[in-house]
Each structure stands twice: as structure tokens, then as C-alpha cells.
Amino acid sequence: MPYPWSKRLPGRALAAVTALVAALGLATVSPAGAAGAAGTAGAVADAGPPRTAHPSGPRWAEQPHGFASLAGGTTGGRGGKVVTVRTQAELAAYASAAEPYVIRVAGSIAVEPFGSSITVASDKTVIGVGTSGEIVHGELQLKPGTHNVIIRNLTLRDSYVEGDWDGKTNDFDGIQMDSVHHVWIDHNRFTRMGDGLLDVRKDSQYVTVSHNRFDDHNKAFGIGWTDNVTTQITIDHNWFSGTKQRNPSADNCAYAHLYNNYLSAQVADGDPVWSYGNWARGRTRMVIENSYYDGVQHPHQADATAELVERGSILKGSTGRRDEWGTAFDPRAFYSYRLDPAAAVPALVTRFSGPQRDLGTDTVLDVPAAHPTVQAAVDAVPPGNDGAVTIRIAPGTYREKVRVPADKPRITLQGTGRNRSDTVIVYDTPNEYGGSSASATVLIAASDVTARNLTFVNDFDEAAVELKGEQALAMKTTGDRIVFENTAFKGNQDTLMTDSPRLDAISRVYVRDAYIEGDVDFVYGRATTVIERSLIRALDRGSATNNGYVTAASTWKDNPYGFLITRSRIVSDAPAGTYHLGRPWHPGGNPDAVGQVLIRETELPAAVKSSPWTDMGGYSWRDARFSEYRNHGPGAGVTADRPQMSAERAADHEVADYLAGHDGWAPHRRHLP
Template sequence: MRPGHGRVAAAVLGLVASLGLGAVGEASAAPAATTAPTADRWTDRPHGFASLAGGTTGGAGGKVVTVTDQASLAKYAAAEEPYVIRVKGSIPVEPFGSDIVVGSDKTIIGVGDTGEIVHGELHLNPGTSNVIIRNLTIRDSYVEGDWDGKSTDFDAIQMDSVDHVWIDHNRFTHMGDGLLDIRKDSQYVTVSYNQFTHHNKAFGIGWTTDVKTQITIDHNWFTGTKQRNPSADNCAYAHLYNNYLSAQVADGDPVWTYGNWSRGRTRMVIENSYYDGVRHPYQADATAELVQRGSVLRNTSGRHDTWGTAFDPRDFYDYRLDPAAAVPALVQRFSGPQKRIGDSVVLHVPAHYPTVQAAVDAVPDGNDVLVTIAVAPGTYRAKVYVPASKPNLVLQGTGRHRSDTVIVHDTPAEYGGSTGSATVRIAANDVTARNLTFSNDFDEAAVELKGEQALAMKTTGDRIVFENTAFLGNQDTLMTDSPKLTTASRVYIRDSYIEGDVDFIYGRATTVIERSVIRALSRGSTTNNGYITAASTWKDNPYGFLITRSKVVSDAPAGSFHLGRPWHPGGEPDAIAQVLIRDTELPAAIKAAPWTDMSGFSWKDARFSEYRNVGPGAAVTADRPQLSDAEARSYTVARYLNGSDGWAPYDRH
């Protein structure tokens, strides 16, 4: 469930109760809300009939593209290969009322909540399959004076003889004929959380003598419409639940003003919907079947037909049934385009992309929307590179624990240098990794090589976040760097685990490690097992490494591990290391004089310090510079990370 959704639902139900909606009109007794498992309101995967018979994935597995004009939209929508097509801003269609043909294996989704198609129709030709259309406004192909839609056929979406389609979180208004026409034996369709407004013929299903269509229609808002809300003709199964019909157009028509109509040989089930001021809220032909349960009817009139047994939707799928009294508030809030949906794209590994790198490669250069690469539990033995051209990514392990999802390789620096050895490299800005383990399992003890560096992770991008991640290796496990000497990139690591032996946290990026565990591995020596840090902070950058509110653990003998040494890459004299370890527990393995020289550069010329550390490895001596209380106020997480742009990833939780 989406975080906070329980509180939102409770608040909505409280609002409903305070308004007395459950006690108004001809309310029938509503059953208790089901607890059957189902996706929440913000999932990127379809539910209902569109989830069956292999499911509906849209353009998953294809590249992500952003379109801002009709030509680009038409090109990608009709392409043979799969695409995730993001519609940014308003796209006017010419000539007025023209079709944009949508081929198989496509996702078309509005960016933010302002993506729109104006004066045109999305059209799915016979044989099209596997299409997702989400988070769009499609509007304004209405021809003045043609209220009955007799002179044009300008729908918002029309489909003939298609299968596996999900229409979700859209707004359809003021079109030339129907808003949504699902025709001629189309199968496995779900229509959810849409708004149908300002129109005569809202939503029709049928145009066939066969009885094949299976359709789920839930949480839609029909307001300012007259008929077809929907009209379902010869549907094998039509499941309507938690829909809201309000403000019906009143033009005096006694027959063709209605809510839901089960026509022909349709079997229709209506559950927990809400009808407010609707004439003929639900009706059925004598040849059809209609079962209604749990709905609220307020100020309704005319037909309320129910007969036959229809079918049991739970024989096909599980679903969440909201209380009917809550439907107006829920649907008004959650239907139609949602910024939260349009501001992000989710790419699933390996369900839709075989590797993490394949998912990264699908992200467009210059990416300006959050793309989450959701990695299923498993071990992925491969390297991953996120180039600088692909910012705004989240690498998200979907297992219960970070150890469930591991990205690992075994390349040492001997084969490609330190950069080439890295299992994962992140050169892009604004990348977050969560709930993952990054590992380089090169066995340094088993192979005689000149260089034993073997990185699990190297970053050069700015505003990089690691949450609940693990970094496993030996020498040079984690390198946080920047594109060039004088550029200060920032990295924030929280609630994580880092292990290694020699210089296993190193580089020149401004790096904060908070609330984490750092394990210093023994190499079998009684005197020197390694160095936790090797910073190479540029001289003009006051902030290098901060380890705070963390715990260092080690199986190394007492007094055999250094806190760090100053790294001057290539002998660069202006790389003046800055490291502060504060409010952190240190083990007995830490040396009494924990800082040491490197490559002829004295540690005393670096900027090494401690503050309020505890544990058997903590001490205050002449060899362990300490910050004063006044100085410590200038070396906080915020001071390290804020920069000129006010970046504050530590405020997210």
C-alpha cells in the first residue's frame, strides 16, 4: 500500500461520515470492504481483466521517449517496436479530429498532470494488443451544434477487435462523438480512475453480435454526461465497481438519458458504486443479466433493473472494493491525471528488461523525469554503467532485504584500472540506489596481481544517494569521486553497510556516511590490516568525508587498523584530504595513532579530525586531532551537502 494511504482513506471515510452521505437517498446495505490483495491506486501494473491471460505490459521492454508534437507522437505510437511514450505538454492534432494510430506494445503516459491531446483521437486498429494509455487529457474535438454526434466520429479513444488494453487515470471531455468506444469483440480490457465529463455519449462497449468482451470498469467519475456511462452490449463479462455518476445532463430525454445499461446478452455486475441525481441509474435488456450490490443511490429515478446471476468477478481476479459511501470523495481525489503518476516511470528487471544495464539503456539521454529501475530479488552478475547523460534515476531493489538483490562482478584493477574494475559506475547526477547490495567478489588472496583494487561502486555524479545499501569488497570497495579535480560532487549514504580492508572508502567527492555500519576486514596482520579512508579532497573544498552517527566494527586484532591516509592521485599536491569522524563507535582494532602518511605525503598536512567518538577504539591524544564544540557546528550533515542549491536528501525521512 502506498505510504500514508491508510490515513488518507480514514480521513476520506471520516469526511463521508460527517457529511452523512451513507444515510441519504435509497442506499442499500453495503458489504464490508474486501481485504483481498490487489495493487494500490498508484501501481504501474494493470488490475482486473487487463491483468489476465498473460497480462498487459504496454511498452515495457522498449525505450522511453518524450514527445511534444504530433509528428513525434504519431511516429512512436505507430512503430513496430515497443515504446514508453511520455506526452509532455499539450499536443494539438491537425487536421481537426484526426486519428493518432496506436500500435501494439505501447505505453502512452502524460508527463506530470498536464499532458494532453487536443482535437484528436487515439485509434487502435483491429489486431492491436498490449496497450496502456494513462494520465492524459484528451479533449475538444466537439463540433458546435452536433450534440448527438451524428456528423463526426471524433472519439477520444476508439478501438476495434483489440486485446489487453488498460485505460487509466485519464480525463476525456468535449469530444465529437464518443469519449471512449471499445468495439467489436475487444477483450481483456480495464478502464480505471478516469474522468468522463461535458459530453453526451460517454463510454460505449459492443458493436458486435458476438459475446466475447471481458472488461473491468472501476473508480471512474462520470459527470456532466448524458448516456453510455457505460452502455455495454454483448459483453461476456462486465464488472463495474466503485464508479461515481453525478451531475447528469438533464435535457428532457426520457429514454436516452441513463447511467449503466446491460444490453444484448451482457452479463454485468455492479458493486459499491454511487449514483447522485441520475435518471435510470442501471438498467438491463430482457436478454441480459445484471447483478447490483452495495451501491448508494441518491435522488435517483427511473429504472433500477436487476435480474439473472451474471458471474462472480472473484472467479477471475482479486480486487479491492471501497465502501460505496466513500466513493465520491475517493474518485474526485484520485481519478483523472495525477502528477505523481506522470512524474515517474518504472522499468522492471528482469520482468521487462533482461538486465539492469538494458533498463538503464532504455532511459533517454537528457532524462528529465524520475525513472525507477525496479530490480527483482536475485543475483545479477554483470557490470552496470549509468552515463552522465541519464540523470534522475532510482535503482530500487524490490526484495524484503538489501541482501535479496545483488549486483556483482569480479574484475580487479589489473584489467582496466580502478574505473574499469568497478561493478557499478554512476556518472549521472541525481541518482538514488535503495535496498541493494553492490559487490566485487574478486578474490585478492587467490591471484598474484600487481594491483588488487577491485571496486564495487564508483560514483562521479552529483547528488547521489544510497539508502539501505551494502558495498562488499576488499581494497577500494567504494570510490566517491567527481568528474574533475576542481568539481565537488556530493554523495549521501544512510542506513547502509560498507566493508573492505585497504582504502575502501576513498575519492574526492563530498561524502556523508550516516547511521551506517563500516566493517574493517582483517588481512591477517597483527600490526597493519588496512585503512578505512583515503580521501583526495580538492584544496578549495572544505568538505570531504563525514562519517557520523555510525559504527565501525572489525575482526582485526587490536591496534591494527588506520582510520585513514591522505591520497594525492598522481602526486597532485592540491588534493588535501578532509575527513571527519564524529559521534561514531570505534572498535579496539583502531590504532592509537589512527592517521598515517601516504606516498610521501604527511597525514599532518591533511585535514583529519574526530569529534565525540566512543568505544574501545576512541581516544583523545596528540595524534588524534579533535574538533571543538564551536568548530563542530560548522561540520554537520547539512553543511557538507547543502551546497549552493540547498540539496537536503537527509530531510526525506
């Protein structure tokens, strides 16, 4: 039998989406813009500006709601490793494994033989990457006893066998589950399968089915196949379009809560019985709220043995049974939820149901809820990671070393507290025990890594322990395209090292709205580094003549851009005239390391020396590339020992010049008005 229908959006739906989304609180959030450190009070050093939202598109829930959230909740593969699959063999292996996994489906996977099942075992998240993830010609099957499974953002399609309209010959469902519990089916599309699109069977419990599309099919969504009255299920914000029956059919459900679903373009084949919308069968107790029925025959019906309560729905061009009897149950006695107005449902559901391009592209790992330490979360990221991973770190102090290896790019470390001081990663190893890489509390060797709303500390007490090497790094980076936003770095000597894998390799680091403290060479290395709108505190070592050095650049001689400190504020409690702005570092005496530092449009304290640059290791500061431009404050000045960059040259030393490189990288642009 051919598919005798076409799908249409409701009139003016697209035009109404934006207004409806905004009115319902689903609009994207614009950044408020954290205040810069320049001109701020000293207290900002500890807390930092409150964390602000970043533009991110619609906010998809990362945890299930409804019945799947009860009795311990549904977490899927949380706590397991993240893997990306592109073949049937890979998907089958990881989905059936005993241990938890977050399985990202990238691209279309054609299942062979036609109509075959892929078993999904307990403790799994299977999620499509953007709109690319597809399971074609096959089904996902959850066998009896399976529990704690999340299936999201996939398209499951095309196991329909021509002529088998009723699915009597081939039992090729989209997803089939028997006697399972705690399952969340969310933001998927089911179309043209061999039998049912989704079957929840045989006493399955604690299930939520949300934001899915069911289309172009006879039997959409069935629940039951049991004499027991056991199943608890939440069904919300789904779009049933071009389907004939089971939208859903719910047999012997203890509790079936349906709200904000949209039923449209029902198959019009003249069948007086088996073309219907929602059906409460057997002894089901069903509650329907604020749904929208457009052109549906028998929009909601119930057996005499069932109970069905309906409230707030809209019926347009719908005919036939509209049964309501009994008291059913009160969903709010089980969980809280928010109802959207029924009039808004067509626009909202057509826009936000089914796979979304922003889902599955950013895997979220929670510390310590899913992973006990930050390093454990990093370890869960696959080598060669090709998807964005956000490691959300709850407020607290994490005494550990963290290593992000070079083969794990595209990671974001995100503190979830209100201020950066709420979430601290700290350790106390000095340089003498293994050099800069071993001493660093956090080492980022990967590229495309971002850290936000965090504090990094090396609390080695140099006064209490006498060592040859007292350097103790809070942070070292060697990767390219590293971003620090609203972060703090605390230490003494060598607090923040931004480096590259080798002298002639150029890595770029962007630091904004940060707090950095230390005393000797506490901002140093050879990476091209921009520090913008930040507060830099030069600590007092108790000397009347020399309390330290802010920078120690080792820029490669052929790299025109080293350190840029701009629109920031340097503060110090040290006596006047006791601090250097920097000195040239030549690692191993290498003459090709010719430091470049520009400090521009920045407030300088009285602690800065009148001759602020000095020699290092036998190399003259005058042979380095040190300069200032339009600085201010009590420590600013223009003398023969303070090279000033001309306005003409300064035009080529803006933030964009330092960061653009060969690929036009521009992380600063997200902050531009």
C-alpha cells in the same frame, strides 16, 4: 447546443476524503525508520535492516486489474525504451512503432488537422506526466489486431464541433478501439469530444477501464457495435459527470463488471429515453456493485435479452428504470477485487479519478520481469532523461557490471527484497584491467541517482591472483547528489570510491544505514561524502602491525568538506593497534589534492592505532585536514597525533554543511523526526 450544466462535488466530500481514504487503507505510509548501524549486532552487516516504506502519496497500481489482467495480462510497453514526447510528430512516431515503448506525454499536444487520429500500435504504454499530458483536438485509435496497450493519466479534450451534439457529422472520439485485446484505460479525463468519449468496439476483449473522468458531453462510453457476444470488460471507480448517455452503454458483452462508479450531474434536457446511466443491451451479462447514482434518470436498465444483477449501490434523487433480471455471472470466478462501500464512492472517486500529479512522473522498470539485467534497464532510460525512473530489482544475484552514464540522471536503483542482502550486484574485475572505472562493479556517472536496499560486491580474490594492481571496486561514483540508503558495499582494497569528474568539481554523496567492508583505502576519493548511521568493517589481513587504512581522501584544496563519518560504528577483527583511520591520497602527485576527513561521534574498535593517521606517497598526513570529534569506544583517544576538532568548528561541520552546496541539497532531512 451549449453545455447546460455545471459540476459540483457532493456535499462535505472534500472534508470526508482524508478520513475515508484512511479507513479504506489508501492513506500514505509513513516511514518506520530503519535502525542505524551504530550499536547493532554484526549480523546486520549481511542482511541490513528490513526494507521500510517511504512516503509516496497514494499507491497507484502499476499493473492492471480485472479482465485486462487475465489471459497473460496487459503490460503495455514494459521491456521497451522510455521516451518523452512533446509534439504530435514524436507521439505519432513512437505510438505507431513496431517495438515496445513507454511513452511519456509531457505537456499539451494539439493535433492537426482538427479531429485527426493518432494510431497506437501493440505493446505500448502512453502515460501523461503528472497532470500536464494532454491530447487536444484529436483521438487515439487502436486498429484491429492491436493488443497489449496501456493508456494512462492523459486528458483527451476539445474535438467537439459546435452544433454536432449527437456526433453524427464528425466521428471524433477520445479513444476508439476496434477488435483489440488486452487494453487498460486508467486515470484519464475525457471531455468535449466530437462523438464518443471512449468507444470499445467490434469484439474487443480483456479490457479494464478504471479511475477515469467522463464529463461535459453527450455520449460518454459505448461498448459493442457487433452481433457477437465476446467482450469481457471491467469498469470501476470512474466518474461520469455532466454526461447524458452511455455511462456506459454495453451491447452484446459476454461479461461487463461495473463497480464503485459514480454518476452525477446528468445532463437534464428532458429526453425520456436517451438520458440514462448504465444500459445492458443485446445479450450482455452485466453485474453492477456498490456504485453511486446521484440525480440520474434510468440509473440502470437492461434489454429483455440481457441479464443484469445489481447489488449494494446507492441511488440518490434518481428516477426511472432500475432493471434487474437474470443471473449474469460471478466476477470472482474470474478475478479477485476489493469493493469500496458505496457511501464512500463520491468522495473517493472525485478525489482519485482522472489524471494525478504523481502518475507518469516516475517510470518503473522491472528487473528481470521486463528487462533481463540491471544494465538492460539502464539502457532503456533515454539520454537526457527528464523524468524520474525507478529500476526495481527483484531478489537474486546479478553477476554483471552496471554503468549509469552521465546523460541518464534521476534514476533510482531499488532492491525489492526484504533485506539488502536479498539483491546483490557482483563482479570480479581488478584495477589492473582498466583502472578504477573499469574495475568497478557499478559505476554511477550520472547525477541525482539513488540506490536503496541493495548489496554491491567486487569479489575479486586478491589472495588467489597475483597482480600489480589489486584494487577492485564495488562502487564508483562521479555524479553529484548521489544517495545510498540501506545498501552494502563489499570488497577488499578500494571498495567504495566517491569521486567527481575532475579535481575542482564538487560532487556530493550521502550514505546512510549502510554496511561497508574492506581493508586498504576502502572508502576513498574526492567527492564530498557523508556516511551516517552506518557500520564499517575493517577486515583483518593477517598482519600483526598494519592491516590497512579506512579512508584515503583526495579532496580539492578549495573544498572545505571531504569525508564525514558520523554517528556510525567501525568494527574490526584485526589485532589491536593495527589499523589506520586514513591517509592523504594525491592522485598523480597533485599537490592540490588535500584530503579532508572528519570522524565524529562514532564508535572506534581496539584495532585503531594510537596514531591513526599516516603518510602516503611522500605526503605527510599532518598537511592534510584530518580530525576527530567526540568519538568513543576502545579505539578512541586524544593524543598529539590525534587532532580533535573544536566544538566551535564542529558546529560548521554537520551533515547539512557537507551536503547543502549551492542548491541547498538536503537528502538527510527525510529522516528527521
